[in-house]
Amino acid sequence: MKSLSEIEKRIVYLDHAATTPTHPDVVAAMLPYFTDHFGNPSGLYEISRDASEALSSARESIAQILHSRPEEIIFTGGGTESDNLALFGIARKYGAKWGKHIITSQIEHHAVLLPTEVLKKEGFEITETTVNEHAEVSVENIIAALRPETVLISIMYANNEVGTIEPIAEIGAAIQRWKKDNGRKPIDPPFLHTDACQAAGALNLNVDELKVDLLTLNGSKIYGPKGVGILYVRRGVQLVPLIVGGGQENRLRSGTENVPAIVGLARALEIATEKRETENARLAELRNYLWAEIQVRVPKVILNGHPTNRLPNNLNFTILDIEGEAALLYMDEFGISLSTGSACTSTSLDPSHVILAMGKPYEYAHGSLRMTLGASTTREDIDHVLEVLPPVVALLRSISPLNLSMDQKQENIAAHSAFVEDGVPHWMKK
Template identity: 50%
Template sequence: MREYIYMDNAATTPVKDEVLEEMIPFFKERYGNPSSIYSIAQASKTAVEKAREQVANAIGAKKEEIYFTAGGSESDNWAIKGIAYRNKRKGNHIITSKIEHHAVLHTCEYLEKNGFEVTYLNVDEDGVVDLEELKNSIKDTTILITIMAANNEIGTIQPIEKIAEIAKSKDVLFHTDAVQAIGSMKIDVKNMDIDMLSLSGHKIYGPKGVGALYIRRGVQIDSLITGGGQERKKRAGTENVPGIVGLGKAIELAYENLEEHNNKLILLRNSLIEKIENNIDEIKLNGHRINRLPNNVNFSFKYIEGESLLLSLDMMGIAASSGSACTSGALDPSHVLMSIGLGHEIAHGSLRLSLGDFNTEEEVDYVVEELKKIVLRLRKMSPLYDKLKEEN
């Protein structure tokens, strides 16, 4: 068996050596609480503020507009609930899309149970939000539009600049879940008129359990976590200093080498797509063919169940996903694939391969060769595939 091939970087990335090296001192020598005033604590505070500046620089924000959280899900929850409850006297209507991450969808569903109204926008067959539907959905009571920058399952990139422009023209706040987009595309929150943005460390070769929420200066938002006075009294709890340091270093590295990083991944992505399409029939590429994240490949394989496909790949030393890692244990088909028009049967047979900095063309070739064998074997076990061959 060859060395394990990891192609599930959309679920999580490994921590890069440079990131870990920055983090280690804050577990041992520099372990002070940033809220204390003695020197060992102030070293931690200085490190947190350095990371805040690194995150701000990466997205075109000011450092005082960056608030550290425990990850993307907390950032999404804070942005949506915080705006909803702060503005409930102004209105109770929120607009999102049907293909958002569950951190957004479940938060909106929670708010619906507590007196808020939510509009879930349709998407086209590539997963792109309908801008006309967005315009027509805005009401006098609309207080927030929350649309992801890029989809975590099918990789489609949304027209967030146009969405932000629509929001601004109607004096509605705009939040984007950019957890998958950060480190893969350039985002300037000022030039793009983004009011709030969520990001996470473990998608960009940083540690798990740390993220950030950008809140444009002047935006009034209720706190999600109350207690102490950390994060300028907006997000209580002793800071995760090693994690924050790691996030800062990871996002700095990501944007130092963004073009080189993307060019490599696009070549690998296109090669993987082309070789799968040339070697396996009865398949469908999900998501926009061009306007997609540089590392995302998502196919549906007819007459195959996705879980069997994943287990078979794992036996051959290949890590992949059938969709979002957060819901990969669910029996229901992906809400994203259903929203782009796939039927239950083909949606169940989806495979997401998400590339990273450490993947190679040799690994692409190996994955395609093994995938071809696995698909053939699984289809031989499928009564639906047998019926198709008989009909032909």
């Protein structure tokens, strides 16, 4: 093991689940729409027609990849907006007539969980299904939670923190059966929404095979621009818009279309789809090498998420006895960007809700690190991480008073009475 002072800094970006750099081809595709074809797509003259045509062909290209119709693609201002539109849009359209119940899971992104909090105030009941130790939702649990008044089921395609892939197609098939058995037409609720932001580029996005009614994806996770997303809405499924005004996007999202970003998103999705198989294989191999070597070089590490059924670029693990933010700061000093589920890095100071939902103790969340590989990641990058991580861990362990055991259980810790104020953790005092 090299000592830290012997190691040279090298920029290694391992936070592709947070966001990705924009692909140069995507930037090139976008540029003319800032300056030359800058027109408002609603106009009738030539400059506007150029923009309008670009909008149509972007929509068609995305529709082709999703195996949908172009008019089923709604452009939005990003993944969060798409999720919000799906949740609020369905709830407010169908809630009064069909019922006020929504099913989601404990590990959803906050862009889904926080809208459900708002909907509770509008009289909705929310069932958050639990997940197993690998962060997998169960089809049976979801079907068991279905009620006549359920209008929406929202389950993410792949988890952003631990990378676990959820059985969306099976859930979709089970919901279709339930609807048939209960005399519901395909365009009657309940509907299935999936947030595919993390999955895009890595997994199959065919909406018919996935049997989803609504699907979110965005540009910033697939080497496209930030601030642009789509919501796929199956024909016949209705929404109440969040943003009203000029009536763009089939009246579901008013506001002049962000043409350069939309062109960029379409181009990014084309590139990602083209490279999917080869890139998946390359990333999985690098990721597997990274994890295998970490287990050899760093004692007391535990994988978070599913051992195999996970995104090919995602590694999330816990290093016992050290705190994630301190590790993050040290890794950053050597040029490595990664993220942690530690309470210290969230604005709310709450530890990762995903790690806790898997039944892991709080300590595991505080000491968790997420490394998400991407297009630029090389074997040399991984070797740099493998060089820096062991001495950083050794250093932080040398100043840590802890010595946790590898088979810690959440319930043992929850009974702990050693908090600063001899109480319960602050995030449980809600």
